[in-house]
Amino acid sequence: MTGRDRIVLMVVLVLVVAAGGWMVVVSPKRKEVKTYEEQVTTAQTQLATAQSTLANAKAAQAQYSSAYASVVRLGKAVPPSEEVASLVYQLEQVSNKRSVSFNSIVSGGGGSGSTPAAASAASVAASAGFKQMPFTFTFSGGYFSLEHLFHGLTNFTTHTTGGGLEVSGRLLTIQSVKLAPEAGQSKSTPQGKLSGTVTATAYVLPASEALTGGATATSPTGATAPAAGSTAASPTAPAVARVTP
Numbered sequence: 573m574t575g576r577d578r579i580v581l582m583v584v585l586v587l588v589v590a591a592g593g594w595m596v597v598v599s600p601k602r603k604e605v606k607t608y609e610e611q612v613t614t615a616q617t618q619l620a621t622a623q624s625t626l627a628n629a630k631a632a633q634a635q636y637s638s639a640y641a642s643v644v645r646l647g648k649a650v651p652p653s654e655e656v657a658s659l660v661y662q663l664e665q666v667s668n669k670r671s672v673s674f675n676s677i678v679s680g681g682g683g684s685g686s687t688p689a690a691a692s693a694a695s696v697a698a699s700a701g702f703k704q705m706p707f708t709f710t711f712s713g714g715y716f717s718l719e720h721l722f723h724g725l726t727n728f729t730t731h732t733t734g735g736g737l738e739v740s741g742r743l744l745t746i747q748s749v750k751l752a753p754e755a756g757q758s759k760s761t762p763q764g765k766l767s768g769t770v771t772a773t774a775y776v777l778p779a780s781e782a783l784t785g786g787a788t789a790t791s792p793t794g795a796t797a798p799a800a801g802s803t804a805a806s807p808t809a810p811a812v813a814r815v816t817p
Contacts, residue, residue, distance in 0.1 A: 636792065640787065640792075643783065643787075644783075645739045646739060647777075647783040648739050648740075648741065648742070649728065649729045649739045649741070649742060649743040650702065650742075650743055650775045650776065650777055651742075651776060651777065651783070652776070652777045652781070652783045653776065654705060654776055656677075656679065656705075658742075659677075659707075659742050659774060660677060662728070662741045662742060663677065663709060663725075666721065666724045666725065666741070667711055667713075667721055669724075670713070670717050670718075670720045670721045670724065671713060671714070671717050672711050672712065672713035672717050672718060672721045672768075673711060673712045673713060674709070674711055675710040675711060675712055675767075676709070676710045677707055677708070677709050677710075678707065678708040678709075679705065679706070679707050680706065701778035701780075701781075702775040702776060702777065702778065703775065703776040703777075703778070703779075704773050704774075704775060705773060705774045705775065705776060706747075706771070706772075706773050707771070707772055707773070707774060708769060708770070708771050708772075709769070709770045709772065710767060710768065710769050710770075711767070711768040711770070712754055712765060712766065712767050712768070713765065713766065713768070714764075714765065714766070715751070715764075715766055718751065718766060718768045721768070722746070722749055722768070722770065725744055725746065725770065725772070726744070726746055727740070728740055728741030728742055728743065728744060729741070729742075729743040729744075742774050743774065743775055744772045744773065744774055745772060745773045746770060746771075746772050747771040747772060747773065748770070748771045749768065749769070749770050750768070750769045750770075751766050751767070751768050751769075752766065752767050752769075753765075753766060753767070754766060754767045755767075
């Protein structure tokens with residue numbers, strides 16, 4: 573074997589040893605590096621998702637108090653129980669502000685809406701599962717005082733220009749309004765005293781739903797709380813409550 577052949581043989585042996593070292597040591601490490609890179613990429617994606625979820629949670633936490641207050645205000649418009657006493661109180665308050673006497677409230681009367689708007693509201697309420705509570709209210713006072721009162725009754729719950737709801741009392745659908753001279757009045761004039769009869773419908777949340785779902789002012793716990801209170805069936809005979817102004 574010549575010197576040239578020995579050099580070639582040594583080069584070949586070195587290449588074989590290098591290739592073996594590559595296959596045994598370097599190649600597995602490259603695969604490990606690739607695996608670690610994939611794991612890092614996955615971890616970075618999970619971190620970004622977690623940070624986004626955390627940001628949304630913090631935003632929701634910041635808005636929770638105002639959202640809870642809004643739900644409570646809406647509960648004033650459509651409560652989870654009949655709450656006739658609070659309705660009477662609201663009617664007496666609004667009538668006193670307008671120098672009108674609130675004489676009586678009769679529950680169980682009224683029936684279906686007599687106007688397209690009232691009929692549409694009744695249909696929407698029925699489809700939403702709200703219990704309807706028909707009433708007849710009687711008031712007495714001057715013509716303009718009664719007019720202001722009727723306007724106030726329809727504005728217990730109103731849409732704001734921003735598209736939200738402004739709630740100051742029970743949601744009422746007015747079916748009809750009738751004016752007549754009070755007993756002893758010879759004719760109806762703006763200066764004379766009139767008797768105003770209003771047929772309207774109030775609403776109650778479905779029996780299967782609670783107002784806040786068990787949440788409190790500090791924590792949205794108890795998402796599946798039972799309905800607050802039960803809704804009693806309407807009496808067969810009208811119930812009459814007399815109100816002393």
